[in-house]
Amino acid sequence: MGIIKGGHLIILLFFIHLGYAQEESILWNPEIPLSWNNFKDMPTEGDTSAALTASGISYQFSAEQINEEIVLDFQVSAFFYPQKSWYKPEVCDENILNHEQLHFDIAELFARKMEIIVKKKRFTANVKKEIKEIYQSIIKELSVFQDVYDQETDFSRNIPNQRLWNQKIKTALKNGQL
Numbered sequence: 001m002g003i004i005k006g007g008h009l010i011i012l013l014f015f016i017h018l019g020y021a022q023e024e025s026i027l028w029n030p031e032i033p034l035s036w037n038n039f040k041d042m043p044t045e046g047d048t049s050a051a052l053t054a055s056g057i058s059y060q061f062s063a064e065q066i067n068e069e070i071v072l073d074f075q076v077s078a079f080f081y082p083q084k085s086w087y088k089p090e091v092c093d094e095n096i097l098n099h100e101q102l103h104f105d106i107a108e109l110f111a112r113k114m115e116i117i118v119k120k121k122r123f124t125a126n127v128k129k130e131i132k133e134i135y136q137s138i139i140k141e142l143s144v145f146q147d148v149y150d151q152e153t154d155f156s157r158n159i160p161n162q163r164l165w166n167q168k169i170k171t172a173l174k175n176g177q178l
Contacts, residue, residue: 028078028108030173034101041086049155050091053103054084057111057142059135061118063127070123074131076115078108098166099156103146105169110142112177 026038039051059076087096114134123130153162172178 023081023083025079025081028080028104028111034080034097034104036087036089036092036097038080038082039085039087039100040082041084043086043088050096051087051100052085053100054081055079055104055107056081057107057114057135057138059114059131061127061131063123065125070125070127072118072123072127074115074118076111076118078104078111080104080107095159095162096156099153099162102149102165102169105173106146106149107142109169109172109178110138110145113141114138116177 024040026032026034034053039053041052041054043049043052055078057076057078059074061072061074063070063072065071085100087100117134117138118131121130121134149165152158153165156162
């Protein structure tokens with residue numbers, strides 16, 4: 001979708017928010033960790049998990065073609081979705097909350113990774129499609145990474161591995177990326 005005006009192609013603003021755009025969301029903030037009060041959904045009957053964190057990445061951008069170059073104004077963010085997240089108070093503790101926080105932190109790291117990729121890429125007039133492809137690739141990679149995290153920590157029950165992951169993610173956040 002674009003408008004050609006005076007030799008400039010202007011791409012209108014696009015916003016992707018993982019299908020939760022109309023729902024309450026919490027923007028990732030290093031100063032404000034999650035609390036159990038943020039988990040507002042109820043577990044489905046028979047679910048054996050202790051908690052579930054719904055988090056994801058959204059992006060928005062505008063693009064303008066100046067001569068032969070596409071210039072982007074791009075923002076990507078990680079969000080937590082309280083209405084899709086839940087926990088079982090009778091089995092949850094601070095260790096499990098920390099585990100869930102790291103899922104949200106990992107989403108932030110992949111938001112940063114996407115931003116780095118977009119900043120390095122030269123886009124064509126198909127910028128909308130090209131960004132969507134980057135986003136889909138990042139989402140797939142994020143999903144695999146989240147699964148590895150759960151497997152290696154045994155969903156927080158492997159305390160030594162959980163500590164290793166805590167440090168790995170803390171370091172990555174401090175350095176700005178994975």
